[in-house]
Amino acid sequence: MAAKTTLSLIKADVGSIAGHLIVHPDLEEAARSSLKDAKSRGVIEDYYVTHAGDDLQLVMTHRNGVDSRKVHELAWQTFEKCTKVAKDLHLYGAGQDLLADAFSGNVRGMGPGSAEIEIVERPAEPVALFMMDKTEPGAFNMPIFRMFGDPFCSAGLVIDPSMHSGFRFEVCDIEEHKRIFLDCPDEMYDLLAFIGSKGRYVIKRVYPRSGKFPKDEPVACVSTDKLSQIAGKYVGKDDPVAIVRAQSGLPAMGEVLEAWSWPFLVSGWNRGSHNGPLMVVGMDDNRTSRFDGPPRCFGLGFQLANATLVKPPVDLFADAAFEPTRRQAAEIADYMRRHGPFEPHRLPMDEMEYTTMPDLMEKHKGKWESVK
Ligand code: 13P
Ligand code: 13P
Numbered sequence: 434m435a436a437k438t439t440l441s442l443i444k445a446d447v448g449s450i451a452g453h454l455i456v457h458p459d460l461e462e463a464a465r466s467s468l469k470d471a472k473s474r475g476v477i478e479d480y481y482v483t484h485a486g487d488d489l490q491l492v493m494t495h496r497n498g499v500d501s502r503k504v505h506e507l508a509w510q511t512f513e514k515c516t517k518v519a520k521d522l523h524l525y526g527a528g529q530d531l532l533a534d535a536f537s538g539n540v541r542g543m544g545p546g547s548a549e550i551e552i553v554e555r556p557a558e559p560v561a562l563f564m565m566d567k568t569e570p571g572a573f574n575m576p577i578f579r580m581f582g583d584p585f586c587s588a589g590l591v592i593d594p595s596m597h598s599g600f601r602f603e604v605c606d607i608e609e610h611k612r613i614f615l616d617c618p619d620e621m622y623d624l625l626a627f628i629g630s631k632g633r634y635v636i637k638r639v640y641p642r643s644g645k646f647p648k649d650e651p652v653a654c655v656s657t658d659k660l661s662q663i664a665g666k667y668v669g670k671d672d673p674v675a676i677v678r679a680q681s682g683l684p685a686m687g688e689v690l691e692a693w694s695w696p697f698l699v700s701g702w703n704r705g706s707h708n709g710p711l712m713v714v715g716m717d718d719n720r721t722s723r724f725d726g727p728p729r730c731f732g733l734g735f736q737l738a739n740a741t742l743v744k745p746p747v748d749l750f751a752d753a754a755f756e757p758t759r760r761q762a763a764e765i766a767d768y769m770r771r772h773g774p775f776e777p778h779r780l781p782m783d784e785m786e787y788t789t790m791p792d793l794m795e796k797h798k799g800k801w802e803s804v805k
């Protein structure tokens with residue numbers, strides 16, 4: 434049997450320049466040198482380091498499978514080295530996402546986010562990596578559904594015989610730590626009933642249903658770590674990432690990208706407490722600014738080749754075709770901002786990551802009068 438390839442995308446915010454805007458180049462350099470060393474030791478086959486706003490992104494290929502202790506430890510140690518650089522530079526939020534004092538087997542539940550797939554590579558294996566800043570994992574629900582479930586987005590669902598049988602969605606309940614598998618198109622309405630509640634039910638993986646693919650190899654995977662639950666208090670939004678495979682019986686890369694042609698609303702933005710439009714950006718706009726946003730998604734396209742990453746990757750959203758989408762996102766940002774402290778711009782009380790409410794309740798507790 435062919436050797437399997439694992440693609441791991443592991444990220445953390447370990448410090449940024451001028452507030453929560455962008456990763457400092459020295460952190461990326463420190464990460465590159467750490468991963469270069471690991472490659473020379475044979476821990477990983479290949480790597481690529483980048484950022485999404487203030488989140489440092491480690492792309493790694495290897496033969497160790499998902500949840501590999503070696504690879505997760507490498508990511509953790511790399512983030513620790515970068516935290517040291519961030520502290521030396523007095524960057525903002527140095528070490529922000531490293532919530533545990535020491536590594537204990539797996540980065541899941543320790544602060545960093547991870548999306549990983551283990552696959553037998555096809556002769557040509559195009560993959561897209563999507564990295565969001567200033568939002569939460571459920572922000573991927575709509576675009577992932579549109580790629581693999583919506584025939585108005587992916588024409589292949591209707592006209593490609595090997596996509597016509599649809600896809601299976603693994604959905605996690607991130608409050609109760611349970612999961613369910615739902616088949617599309619048969620159970621599409623049930624699926625939508627859950628994933629429309631994107632703060633609770635998040636698409637974790639997508640599997641093929643066509644006999645052309647091994648049934649147990651995911652074709653998409655999303656990080657679903659929930660920092661606020663891990664830390665028990667606000668420590669920054671989760672800023673999720675996803676891996677999506679494309680072509681030859683899966684959505685064409687153009688269909689994968691079509692899912693982002695409209696700026697839908699996500700929660701996060703300033704202080705993790707506001708709804709706003711998701712703006713897809715190329716590297717030139719890969720930072721957050723206005724009101725710490727608006728929330729962004731940066732995308733890179735690679736080909737895998739025997740567990741290496743063919744470089745340079747494609748900057749997926751650096752294209753004139755996405756200019757109208759960005760313009761519309763900027764207009765929606767204006768519209769949403771005009772609501773100031775009012776919902777639905779500001780999140781409902783129980784979803785805010787910052788709140789003065791407990792203090793206000795205490796301050797005014799003796800002044801409430803009962804009304805008949
Ligand atoms: P494949 O079936 O070769 O992936 O081609 C589909 C395509 O790229 C159409 O846009
Ligand atoms: P990050 O989660 O990207 O660090 O942003 C935190 C924040 O509160 C921005 O306003």
Ligand code: MG
Pocket residue numbers: 446449452453487526529669
């Ligand atoms: Mg930050």
Ligand code: MG
Pocket residue numbers: 446486487488566567672
């Ligand atoms: Mg961030």
